[in-house]
Amino acid sequence: MPVVKVSTPADVLAADMAVEWIRTAVHEAGHAVALAALDLPLHEVWVRLEPVTKLFGENSWRVRGCAEVAPGGGQVDVEDADTDTWIVATMAGPEAEARWRMRQEGVWFACTARSLVAASPYVRGDLDEIRDLLGSRHSTLIRETAQARTAELLGRRWMAVVRVGRALAESGRLTAGDVRGLM
Secondary structure, three states: OOOOOOOOHHHHHHHHHHHHHHHHHHHHHHHHHHHHHOOOOOOEEEEEEEEEEEEOOEEEEEEEEEEEOOHHHOOOOHHHOOHHHHHHHHHHHHHHHHHHHHHHOOOOOHHHHHHHHHHOHHHHHHHHHHHHHHOOOOOOOOHHHHHHHHHHHHHHHHHHHHHHHHHHHHHOEEEHHHHHHHO
């Protein structure tokens, strides 16, 4: 009779967290590579674990990532740059994550992968920003055109996204110079 290993809840949680860590690293790598490729500001990119709540007396954790455009998470005035270019850079994170899911997790269709990413509560900030930018008086793009430009950019830079994503998953933090060096 074969031995069947029963995973503990901690094993299952650790495996789920590892998958989420990699997804987040690739997502943020998509933003970072797009920002660098489009000559937009990039300060650093990071992923980390953050406590969210106490659950049964224990901390619950989530993976969080950010491609920072200014030191300390500061903001850049989008009106100082081309709004349409910012839209592509903002879409690059969710698009990179969707491409990763297609390749690594067996999701067959791009629209399905994009839907899975859009359903994630961690992508809400990107989606809100994309909606606001697309509705801006400075934007000339419609969503489908922006998505096509983003997909084309990532298609040309996919191996850079993979290299940056791997390095980010290993180190947790990369500077703009690190990102450009991996491109």
